[in-house]
Amino acid sequence: MPHRDPAGWPWLKERLSGFRQATRPAVGRGAAPEAVPATIIRTAVVTDSAAALPADWVRGLAVDGRLTVVPMPVMVGTDIYGEGEDDIADTIAVALASGEPVKTSRPSPGQFEQAYRAARRQGYESVVSVHISGELSGTADSARLAAARVDFPVEVLDSRTVGMAQGMGVQAAVSAAAEGRTAAEVRDLTEQRLARTKVYFYVPSLEQLRRGGRIGAAASLWGTMLSIKPILAVEDGKVVPLEKVRSAAKAVARLKEIVVADAAARPEGRARLAVHHFGNPAEAEQLAAQLADAVPGCAHVQISALPAVLAAHAGLGVLAVIVGEDSAPAGPPDPVTRGIS
Numbered sequence: 001m002p003h004r005d006p007a008g009w010p011w012l013k014e015r016l017s018g019f020r021q022a023t024r025p026a027v028g029r030g031a032a033p034e035a036v037p038a039t040i041i042r043t044a045v046v047t048d049s050a051a052a053l054p055a056d057w058v059r060g061l062a063v064d065g066r067l068t069v070v071p072m073p074v075m076v077g078t079d080i081y082g083e084g085e086d087d088i089a090d091t092i093a094v095a096l097a098s099g100e101p102v103k104t105s106r107p108s109p110g111q112f113e114q115a116y117r118a119a120r121r122q123g124y125e126s127v128v129s130v131h132i133s134g135e136l137s138g139t140a141d142s143a144r145l146a147a148a149r150v151d152f153p154v155e156v157l158d159s160r161t162v163g164m165a166q167g168m169g170v171q172a173a174v175s176a177a178a179e180g181r182t183a184a185e186v187r188d189l190t191e192q193r194l195a196r197t198k199v200y201f202y203v204p205s206l207e208q209l210r211r212g213g214r215i216g217a218a219a220s221l222w223g224t225m226l227s228i229k230p231i232l233a234v235e236d237g238k239v240v241p242l243e244k245v246r247s248a249a250k251a252v253a254r255l256k257e258i259v260v261a262d263a264a265a266r267p268e269g270r271a272r273l274a275v276h277h278f279g280n281p282a283e284a285e286q287l288a289a290q291l292a293d294a295v296p297g298c299a300h301v302q303i304s305a306l307p308a309v310l311a312a313h314a315g316l317g318v319l320a321v322i323v324g325e326d327s328a329p330a331g332p333p334d335p336v337t338r339g340i341s
Contacts, residue, residue, distance in 0.1 A: 040180055041066060041124070041177055041178055041180060042124060042125045042126060042180060042181075042183075043124060043125065043126045043127065043128055043177040043181065043182065043183045043186050044065055044066050044068070044119035044126075044127050044128075044177070045066065045067050045127070045128050045129075045130065045170060045173045045174050045177055045186070046067075046068045046069075046070065046112065046115045046116065046119070046127055046128070046129040046130070046143075047067075047068075047069055047070070047129070047130045047131065047166070047167075047170045048069065048070050048071075048072050048107060048131050048132055048139050049069055049071045049072045049083035049307050049308075049309055050072060050132035050139070050162050050163065050166060050307055050309050050310060051069065051130070051132075051163070051164070051166040051167040051169075051170050051307075052163045052164045052166070052167050052274075052276060052304055052307050053069065053164075053167045053170060053171070054302065054304065061174060064122065065118060065119050065122035065124065066124075066174065066177065066178070067170075067174055068115040068118070070107045070111050070112060070115055071083040071107065072104060072105070072106065072107055072132075072137075072139065072307075072309040073104065073105045073107070073309075074088060074092065074102065074103070074104050074308045074309055074312050075101075075102070075103045075104070075105065076088070076092060076095045076100065076101075076102050077095070077100055077101060081308065083307055083308050083309055088308045089278075089305060089308060089311070092308055092311055092312055093278075093279055093316060096312075096315055096316055097316065102312045103312070104137070104309045104312050104313065106137055106138045106139045106141070106142050107139060107142055108142060109142045109143075109145035109146040109149070110146070111142075111146075112129065112142055112143045112145075112146035112147075113146040113149050113150060115127075116129075116146060116147070116150050116152075116154055117150060120150070120152055125152065125153070125183075126152060126153040126154065126155070126182070126183035127147075127152075127153070127154045127155070127183070128154075128155045128157065128173050128177070128183050128186045128187050128190065129143045129147065129154055129155065129156045129157065130157045130159055130166065130169055130170050130173055130190060131143055131156070131157065131158060131159060131166075132159065132161075132162050132166060133158060133160050133161055133162055133166075133234070133237035133238070134158045134160075134237060135160075135236075135237035135238045136162060136237065136238075136239070140156055140157075140158040143156045144156045153183050154183075155183045155184065155186070155187045157169075157187055157190060158237070159194050160194065160236060160237035161194060161197060161199055161234050161237065162199060162234060162310060163199060163274075163276055163306070163307075163310060163320060163322055164274035164276065164302065164304070164322040164324075165194070165197035165198065165199045165234070165322045165324065166194070167274075167322075168193060168194070168197050168272065168274075168322070168324040169190045169191075169193050169194040169197070170190075172189055172190050172192075172193035172194075173186050173189070173190040176189040176190070193324070193325075196266075196324055196325045197322060197323065197324040197325075198233065198234075198262055198322070198323045198324075199233060199234040199320060199321075199322055200231065200232070200233050200242065200255060200258055200259055200262075200320070200321050200322075200323070201231070201232055201233075201255070201276075201314070201319060201320035201321070202229065202230070202231050202232070202248075202251045202252060202255050202318070202319050202320075203230065203232070203315055203317065203318045204229065204248060204315070204316070204317040204318075228244045228245070228246060229244075229245045229246065229247060229248050229250070229251035230242075230244060230245070230251075231243045231244075231245060231251055231254060231255055231258065242258070243258075252283070252287065252319060255287075255319065255321060256287060256290055256291065256294070259273070259291060259295075259321045259323055260291070260294045260295060262323045263291075263295040263298060263323055264295070266323075266325055267325065268296075268297060269296075269297035269298075270297075270325045271295055271297065271298045271323065271324075271325060272300075272322075272323070272324045272325060272326050273288075273291055273292075273295065273298055273300075273301045273302070273321060273322065273323060273324075274301065274302040274303075274321070274322040274324075275287055275288045275291070275301060275302065275303050275304075275319070275321055275322075276304055276305070276306040276310075276318070276320040276322070277303070277304075277305060277306065277318065277320075278305060278306040278311040278314060278315070278316055278317070278318050279316040279317060280316075280317050280318075280319065281303075281305070283319060284303050284319060285303060287319060287321070288302075288303050289301075291321070306318060306320065
């Protein structure tokens with residue numbers, strides 16, 4: 001049976017449990033000197049909602065300001081919604097089905113400046129800000145403008161990816177910050193983790209991606225000619241066509257083959273997988289279970305609904321798989337770990 005822990009990957013949760021608050025040496029009468037200096041968490045992490053992080057995991061780290069997720073706005077018709085602030089999945093699904101315009105935008109520099117200053121007020125010396133690929137959104141540009149307005153170090157990092165591939169980089173940043181590393185070290189370790197992530201996905205139609213300018217008009221012909229079903233990837237920050245398949249069933253089967261081959265090329269027991277969907281949770285559950293069985297040592301496959309800002313471009317029926325690596329031993333052999341849905 002699937003293991004449904006909404007907090008995300010247990011190994012990272014356990015690793016961070018000892019760093020829930022920045023600690024300092026004990027003072028006062030009778031206080032004994034510590035044998036090992038306490039860890040001081042000096043760097044906060046900021047990201048955007050395109051990182052698709054499990055909601056409960058985020059809440060557990062937001063209390064002391066070590067992680068802030070800035071929502072990316074989604075416009076349905078003339079109404080503007082904020083990821084995480086509004087329940088907009090059904091609204092987007094209905095709009096896409098009816099042909100109503102659905103657009104997205106970057107957060108304002110002011111939102112990032114507010115997040116950075118809030119971290120500073122809570123005692124952090126610096127911030128590492130990790131964002132959706134600059135080829136897909138101007139979010140990192142907004143973050144850079146905000147960073148220039150504050151008088152403390154902010155490292156802005158274009159992840160060159162999206163979804164839980166970006167999220168895995170954010171989780172690496174939080175873990176490195178919890179170890180007391182400097183902002184530059186956190187950035188370097190995050191870049192290393194991001195470089196080892198891949199995004200593969202299948203969409204029933206390329207039309208929504210074409211409308212949003214995320215894929216070229218020529219490539220969108222794949223989805224209209226001869227009922228071809230495309231498999232795509234994110235390469236160097238861009239959405240690129242990967243393969244052409246003649247049916248939805250064959251496309252999903254081929255997606256699984258590509259993911260399994262990628263995971264098999266990783267160090268033994270180190271592959272991490274996440275599955276995203278929009279409007280098709282049963283398909284995502286089935287794919288995740290198949291991947292858990294097919295990838296030795298990968299005990300946990302997170303399943304999560306695609307964030308609204310990504311669902312608006314991918315459209316209904318998308319299945320995306322993120323392949324990455326962790327630096328901790330594989331967890332217990334529960335086949336599927338469920339994230340947000």
